[in-house]
Every structure is written in structure tokens, then in C-alpha cells.
Amino acid sequence: MNANGNRVRLGILGASGYTGAELLRILARHPGVDIKALTAEKNAGGTVAELFPHLAGMELPRLAKIAETDWNGLDTVFCCLPHSTTQEVIAGLPKRLKVVDLSADFRLEDAAMYAKWYGHEHYAPEMQKEAVYGMTELKREAVRSTRLCAVPGCYPTAAVLPLMPLVESKLIDADDIVIDAKSGVTGAGRELKLGSMFGEVAEGIHVYGIANHRHTAEIEQELGHAAGRKITVNFTPHLMPMNRGILSTIYVRLAKGATADTLRDALTKRYAGEPFVKVLPKGAAPATRHVRGSNLCLIGVFADRVAGRAIVVAAIDNLVKGASGQAVQNFNLMHGFPETTALEQQPLFP
Amino acid sequence: MNANGNRVRLGILGASGYTGAELLRILARHPGVDIKALTAEKNAGGTVAELFPHLAGMELPRLAKIAETDWNGLDTVFCCLPHSTTQEVIAGLPKRLKVVDLSADFRLEDAAMYAKWYGHEHYAPEMQKEAVYGMTELKREAVRSTRLCAVPGCYPTAAVLPLMPLVESKLIDADDIVIDAKSGVTGAGRELKLGSMFGEVAEGIHVYGIANHRHTAEIEQELGHAAGRKITVNFTPHLMPMNRGILSTIYVRLAKGATADTLRDALTKRYAGEPFVKVLPKGAAPATRHVRGSNLCLIGVFADRVAGRAIVVAAIDNLVKGASGQAVQNFNLMHGFPETTALEQQPLFP
Amino acid sequence: MNANGNRVRLGILGASGYTGAELLRILARHPGVDIKALTAEKNAGGTVAELFPHLAGMELPRLAKIAETDWNGLDTVFCCLPHSTTQEVIAGLPKRLKVVDLSADFRLEDAAMYAKWYGHEHYAPEMQKEAVYGMTELKREAVRSTRLCAVPGCYPTAAVLPLMPLVESKLIDADDIVIDAKSGVTGAGRELKLGSMFGEVAEGIHVYGIANHRHTAEIEQELGHAAGRKITVNFTPHLMPMNRGILSTIYVRLAKGATADTLRDALTKRYAGEPFVKVLPKGAAPATRHVRGSNLCLIGVFADRVAGRAIVVAAIDNLVKGASGQAVQNFNLMHGFPETTALEQQPLFP
């Protein structure tokens, strides 16, 4: 039950992908929700267990088409649809529904920026105004009261959480940030593509999307807010052979007087008491395997041999804190549940 | 709280290995226990977080030596010690303590059989008598009332659960059973050995322990009980590049009149209502990735092209249903908790 | 140059898949061939380097459509086309060309059997008569003089090589053979399919194609020849997270008087002097990682605990001895090159 003593009736739109399945895994432990509708256009009529046998133990409604969904029976929808499709679907929903959107469609505040990065005019620019960019720890109050929460991208989560407090406090030079990110394969979703085939990924690593990955826009938007001006960052993603996880190794230039210790102290203070963001003690390095399956973000800060520079490292599970976990965290705030509800489980290692 | 309204005070002996860490992960969600003591001889004085950073979020006692442990503060101990050491340690514990033992030391009822397979006389043969072999679904009542529960080995769990009902009901020939098992690497523990190094395991598979793996003794003991006589089985383990999981592909000869469908029906009936053992519908094949991180055992039965034969396949997570999960399942029974307590989470896929 | 002092002019039809690329890798070291034509219908006009950057260092003709190929400029073609397509293409080639076919189309001698397993009538049944099933070590003389060599499937290679001599010599019961095979993912080719995605394969194993995998037909055909009558075998494939490799663990019933040692001796004698098939000494177990990238087949024989039974294990690289390597081995015989030409390289480990 939420703060008002009612169970929340949920729908998940686009339940056939990895983020949809991950929402179901997490929500299975949520005491205050009833999953009432699941959509999957191509698999309508089928069951979740057919698509995701690992969830066969859950009692769930059949998959249906969006057009068949009875919105009256729902209080909130999670959207796990492709970008651009999402705008149209969400624009058509009753305004009464709360929406937690995992797509990129409502993350960029500036419609021109959306058009530039996504290649077409936004279909619901007026709705953009009411959207809150749900990087929970940084936007908690706004999330609490929004109707439409845009869940941040996986890469931005692993970059903005460690960087935002440093840019805000001017401890680092916002014009000299290099974000070298390494991601597991589920970040690319469950659609068939050559680049996600086992033979093309196992036993190797490669860089991709250099200087043009769409998540750059989110990172620059949020860090730009912190800097109080437009900034440009280097963001360079790599694909590596693991299912889950993002490690961001971030190279920064220190402001005058700042040191790695200063940075670590600032982050430690900023995230003190946070249940999911943990700043590691000096010398400890984050590893993706230590957050697998959990909503944690681990952050470490290190001195560089190069004078005036430091290294900030962050690790998340891209499907949890980078997607469905943060979605549930925001959902909890939006409905008055304790923020950690359904997200308490420890990481799975090895 | 348990059935009597008290929280159970726990110790974990040998907390530095994978099964110890997995116990902690699972027990973190258990509402009725307090973890009061953790031992690790080599790492005494240190913390769990140093050995297992993924558990840094738990509040836990420091690691200590067994000799330093205050048994008065404990109600139950989980033992994750090496075989033979275990016997000596358990023999020295106050008789008041309940013991859930994850080693092989109290699994074999016949001391001569222990000596044969483990290479030395048993040090506590008198305690063997009070031990119950904790294959939960098959020994539920005995587990409930025992003081000393011997948690089955990982391979035996993935072989005995699917085979026991078939041997008992004489639907298969107990003298013609071939168990081809494939295991992830954590089954070998966290001790340093060449065979567990990444370079020696990744991108390959090999067979080992042919005709002499110690888990054979447990399998033959339990299936022998079911058959009402001594039997010999083929058990052939393989090591493959994954962290968790065992898949048993079991080749059996059908009794006269039996078919794959008969077998599936018998298993379905036997395990109806079980929360963790699931017999899949005709045509569905178990996969280890669908049980990862969960206490599930999935079983499938298939007709063979060869007349008079069938194929039974089972999948478990070796660290959960094959070790720490089944340990907690037994613990719950021994203390009057609902059997599924702390074991409800869905599998982690991908 | 071949035995006649001429370089052989080659075409590879269907060069965009893994077996095509593997042929190129191997043939790069062949001193007697010129690669004159490469086809890839969808990628016609492009280069091999675009599809396979690892081969960018080779000088190769552009990819073209089959219809554009100048057959006059070729002496031999390797066919890496899908089954059924292959029949039509090969039937249309000038009879003067030698053909090494890696598809399943000319492996089954009995057209009715082809129709049963592949779901349609064979389109070129008359050509089937001139085809030789190229399990090289077992058909060397026939391969030498054929115009059309059907390269065996990967699974059949890892099953027939170890079993054929045992069935022929009646050391085992041909009616009680269980072949449990574990394959890497490249065996499924480079076509997009959900089951070959990294997220669906990594960190797990599953069984598939139980009692109906098409390779069963080849195995039964060849072992049936050895037995002198129709036989039925159990063949059960598994998919596991590695790029390359097949491990067959084969469970057999011994003929009266036979032992594991007898079997090993028979295989050792049969394959004495073979450059690629190696029977390991007693106690040594084959591992796929020890044949990676090579044309080797390793075989080990073990006693079973069950009286009257034995275990035979074989390991190959599915893309080399299980496909392109064996293709080149046959090609060498067909053209009078030393059989090992271009196949001499040691395995790549780790």
C-alpha cells in the first residue's frame, strides 16, 4: 500500500524487452503494487513466461496490445517503448495516469536538442514541460510531485551521479571532462542486431559511437545545469562481454586548490545517507560485479600522477540503477512508498 | 521471528568462501535472524566487506577465529568449512546448537563409505547418526526435527531431485542411469587453483572426475534408498565457463509400459505445490540462466528417439539450491519459519 | 601448386558467414591456391574487410552475386550456402568444377531420409550419387577421387570419428549409444537469431533439439554403415557460452570381453599416424580449448563405474575440423596437395 493505504494498479507498456523483464523481477518484491496490464505488440496474446522463462513463477496478466489496454483499471504506467513511439503513446494516455518512462523521449528539455540528436521533431513537446528528469538523488523533490518521470539513460546515470556535485561545487574544470564508459551487452536491448550476437562480442572489446552517442546530450544538459552554462564533454562508450554493468572511468582537471581528496570528501558529503549511492573510501575501486542485480552506484576517487588531475570511477548495473531500478525508485517517490521498497536486495556475486 | 516469536541468533563458520557470502546475501532478506558471529581463520580481524565488497552494505560482525567464538550467544550455526575439518569443529560444539552443515561430512550414512571416498576414517561417526540429509523436498519432516542438517552437494541436488521419484516408483531402470552434468566455476570454491583461473576455463569445456567424483557416493546412497538396494550410476561432471549453474542431462531406460509422459506426470504429481521445484510442460527445456540467483530447480522430461529410453534434464543455481539456498530452506524448517522465507526473489536474467 | 604444378583457382560461394571467413583464414596460408571469386548475395559489391575486419590484411576479390560469377576462371568452389539453396546452385554449375560443399545438402545418401529431416524433396537427387561424405580419415580414398565432397556437420564429426572404429569392430553395442554434445555459439552461424544473442547465451547452458536435431541423420547413416544395419542413437546437443568448440561425451555399452582399454587401443591403432586425430593416453581428457583454431580431434576413453560401460570423449573446433578445416583437408586430397597443407598451425590457447 502507498501512503494513502491503497495498492497501486500498474501497467507496463513494452514488456518484451530486458528493461520490462527487469521491472517485473524487481516489482515481484513490491508489497504495494498490482500488475494489471502488460503490453507487447508482437507478442500480444502470449505470456511473459514464454518470453522470459525465468519469470514463469510470477502470476501475471497476458500480454496485450496497447490499443486493447483498459486505462481505467490503471493508476500508473511504466513505459519501456522505443524512442519516438513513446511520445505518441504517452501523449494519448488519460492525463490522470502517472507515467514512469524509460525511453529517451522526455529526457531532453530542449525540443531543438531532441530533434538534433534523434533526427525528428518531437511529437509531444508540450508534455516535455511537465516531465522531470529522474536522477533520483539529484531531483528527489521534483520527482515526488511529478506526473511524468523521465528515467535517465544508463550511461548518463553512471556519469552524472559522480560528476554533478563536482561541477556544481566548481571543484573541477567543466570544460575538460573525459568519460570513458564500458558497458555490458544488455544495454543494447533485446532486438536482433549483429553487434549483440555472442560471436561478435565475446572475447573482445571495442569502442563505438565516438563523439555521437545520444546519451551525450543528457550528460551535457545535466552537467550544464550544474555549471550554469552550456558545456561540452567527451563521452566514449565501449561494448564488452558481460551481461550487465557499466563502469565509467572519468578523467577530470582539478580546480585550483582541489585535490582527489577534496573531490572524494565532497561526494561523500553529498551522498551521505543515500541508500544506493556509495562513495568508497580512499584506495577502493568500484567494480561492476559488486553492484550486479542491485540498485547501487559505487563511486571512487583517485589522484592522478599528472599534476592537477584526478580520476573518478563509477559502477552501476545498467538494467537496475541504469534503468528499471531507478524507475522503481522514482515510482516509490511518486506514490509515497519508502524509496527503497523492492530495491533492498544485495548484489549477486559471483 | 520464528514460530516462538524469537529472533534466531546465527553464526556462520567459514564465511570467506562463496557459499558463506551467498548465505549472507540470502539472509540479508530474512526477517527472523540476527547474524552474531562470522569466522574465517585466515582473515580473522578483517571485515566481510574486505573479502566481498558486494556485501559492504550489510551491517555484520567482524570476522573472527572459531576458537574465539562465543557459542552462548548463538542458537544455530551454518558450517561452510572444508570437509574433515568440519567434523572436528562440529563435534566440539555445544549440543544445544542447531547445525546446518554445507560440507560433505555428514552426508554419507555409512562411515565405511565416507572413508572410501574421502580417504580417512570419519572423526565423529557417532554424530552421523543424528544427521539428516537435507534434500528438502524429499526429507521435509526429518529436516524439521533434526539438530544437524547435512545440506546435499550441488551435483547431487541436480540429480536426486529429478531421479528419486522415478526410481521410487520403478518407472525407470535403476541400473541404467547416465548423469551428464555441466557446472559453473563457483562449484569449485574460492581457493586458488589453476583449474579455476579465467584463462583455463573461459572459451572452453572439459570433462573431469570421470567415474571418481565424490558426489557419486551421495547420489548412489539416495537413489539406493529409493530403489531399496545398492545401485551404481554413471555420473560425469564437466566444467564450463559460467559463474553459476548446473545442468544435469540424465539418460534413463524406461520400465516396461513407461514413457516420457509417464515420467513427467509422476514428477509433476510428486512436486505439485512445491515452491522451488518446477516440472516444465512437455517440450520446455530447463536452462541454467532461468534459475540464476534463485532457489529453483527446473525439470524437463523428453522422449528419446531410441526406443525404451527417455531424457530428464534439471537446472539449478549451484550456489543457491545447490548450497546456501537449500541450507536456508532447511534452516527455515528447523526453526518453524515459512519454508520460503528469504528465498522469494526471482532469478536474475540476463 | 598442386601435384600437376598448377595453382588452383578457387571460388567461395557464401563468403559472408563464419565458415566462409574461416576458409579464408585457413587458405591465407595455402601456397597452392588463388582465390578468384567470392559471393555474398546481400553484400555483393562490398569487401570481405567490411564484413570481417580481421581479414582486412588479405588481398581478395570483391564480393559478388552468384549469378555474376565467371565459372570459367575457376577450378574448384567451396560452398558455404544454406541447405536447399545449395542443391540448386550446385546443380547449375559446370560439371568440370570440383565442389567442396559445407552444407548438409549432399551428406545424406538416401533422398527419402533427406526429405524426412529437411522437410522437402531433394532438388538434385541425381548429383547425390557422385557425392562423397568427407569424413576424411574414414573416407580418404573416396575423397581423393570425387568431384563433389560433402563436408560432414560439426556434431557428426565429433561423434563419428570416435565411434566409427568401435562400431565397426563390434567392441560396443551399436544399439546403446548416448551422445551428449556441447557446442559453442558459432555452430549456429552468423544469421541473426535471438538464441545467439550474447544476453541469451552468456552465463548459462541449455539443451536443445532433443531427439530431433538434423545432424542425427548423418550420425546414424555413418554408424549404420559401420554396423552393417540401420541403427538409432541418442544425440543430445547443448549450447554453451564459448565461440568455438564441440565436446562430445559419449556413453557406450561394451561388447562382451571389451574394456575401456580395449576401446582405447582400437582407436589408437585406427588413428595411428593420423596428423589430426589424436587418441590421448589413459587418464587424459580432451578439452575444447586445446584444439581451438586447429584441425585437431582429440579422443579420450575412460572406464565407467557401471559394469560393462565406458565413456568416450572427443573435442574439436567446430569451425575447423567441424567445417572449414576439414573442407580444406578434403580439398587437399582432391587436388593432390599434402593433406595437412594450410592446416599446420598449433591451437590458440588461452
Added chain:
Amino acid sequence: MNANGNRVRLGILGASGYTGAELLRILARHPGVDIKALTAEKNAGGTVAELFPHLAGMELPRLAKIAETDWNGLDTVFCCLPHSTTQEVIAGLPKRLKVVDLSADFRLEDAAMYAKWYGHEHYAPEMQKEAVYGMTELKREAVRSTRLCAVPGCYPTAAVLPLMPLVESKLIDADDIVIDAKSGVTGAGRELKLGSMFGEVAEGIHVYGIANHRHTAEIEQELGHAAGRKITVNFTPHLMPMNRGILSTIYVRLAKGATADTLRDALTKRYAGEPFVKVLPKGAAPATRHVRGSNLCLIGVFADRVAGRAIVVAAIDNLVKGASGQAVQNFNLMHGFPETTALEQQPLFP
């Protein structure tokens, strides 16, 4: 045969590690060498096949202790010994022998620098003077005439090859170089260590050795020569779940007037005609899987979104170009063989 028509008699000291095995794999294809001695202190008396079953097909001498080696029978030794041990062993060899050393012992020209990074005074500082740092493409003439070749480390190879020409030509700012490197597990050798266990590496990535990895010293030495002064670089290694491969993603600040295209042109020109170093065309990104098992180094150059910056990416196989392959390349030069001898094979993909 070498330029003088003689076969070179080789010894490999320390043949029980991955680099020793890789030397054997490569040299198996070398027409001008005889492997006459192999040492392995702990495994003396045994065979290579026992340690490395994948090499069982090679005819090789038994493993012996260094003290037992007959130096008279050798012309050249490859040293694959641990650092510091190496110095003592090499100092004790007859001066007549040529030495190709894969350890770190003779890479640093400045004995004080050695002492600083390796924690003890160098034991053979006088020999350091005759050593040549064998980054082949950059030191070809010096290598040709040296008696003692220090083969560069794996990480330095993947950093210095792409950076050296850029620093030399002053196209980039030598004081603002960030090298983010990702390595496979074999880079850590075959010694038992927790960090190399499958369970600790699979399904994850972590950073290590931040600001203190020993390979930094080599990189700074070589780039310092190019810059004509002492420089300091950021070098940050990561360990990831693959057997082989290093990917360096290098972030640089452009000199005035320079662009990514300028950099690519300079590298293309510098490495034109090189058999192993390949600068990719604009837009193409190196991947470690495209160099696996080969002596190739692939380099790509990319514009950054951040003004005045560029990204240089390099990929090698750490065991080949990063160790044993480059060792053989240098050996070929030292003995007058064609530089590519035994190194011609194409990469193994997948």
C-alpha cells in the same frame, strides 16, 4: 635458415607461463629454428604437453632447470622469467648468446627509475647499456644489431605505437595524454592469484593500478624521448573478461592547427608499408577481436566533440604483439630472417 644459411638453436627460459607457450605456438611455424632447450624450475623433468596439452603435437625437449642447461648448444635464448630473477640469469649467460628478454628487467634505461618502480637496485646495471627497447617498428635498426633485446610490455606497446609519432611530430600536447587501457586476463600471467580466478573476473570489469602501474615508466620513457624531455602521462588499466587483447583508448589535446585527420595522416604515413601496424581509414574503430592470435596493431583516430581534442584507439593481442609475437619479430631482425617469418597467420575470429 637465417641469412647465413644456418638454423638457429634456441632455448626458452621460463617455458611454463603463457608467454612461453605462445612463443612455442608461434615458433612451430618458423622454418629457421631448432628449439633445443626449455626450462621451468618447478616443472623440470616434465614435458610441455603436460603443462600445455594444446602443444602436445610439437616435438620438444623436456623441461629442465636453468642450472642444467647446456649453453654451448644454443645460439639465442628467449627469457620469459619474472622480473629481477631475469637480471641475475641473463648476467650469468655466456656473452656469445643473443637474448630476447620478455621481462621488464632491461626496458628502463635509467637504473634509478628501475629501482623506483620495481623496489630494488638493478642487479646488472652494466648490461642495461647494451639493451635495446624492442618496439620493433620504432627501433628497427637498433634491434637488428643488438645482442640483448628488451621486449616492451603489453600495455606500452598499445600506447607507444600510436602515440610516438604524434609526440615526435608535436601534433599533440605531450603534457595532456590520458591512456585508458582495457586488458584481457592473460596479461596477469599464469600464476595463481585471486584476481585471475574465473569467478572474480567473468561478468564484470574493474580498474586497477591507478597511477602506479609499472608499465607507466616505460611509456613515459619512450614518449619522453619523442618529446625531448621528461613527461608524465595518465595510464589507467582495467581488467576485463577475455583471454587476450588490449584496447587503448587515448585522449589527447591537439597542437594548434592539428586535427584528427592530421593525426591519422601522420600515423598512416609513419606506418605505411608496415606489415603489422595498420592505421584504419576514417570512421573505422579497432576491436581486439580483430587481432586475436595475430601480431597486428590496429590504430584508429577520431575527432572529439570537445574542441581541440582527439581520440586515438589501438588494439593488440597482448600475448602476440604485446609479448611473444613482438619477441619473434625482434628475433627475426637480430638473425636476418624476414621480419614476418612465423608471424603471417591471420587473426582468429570469432
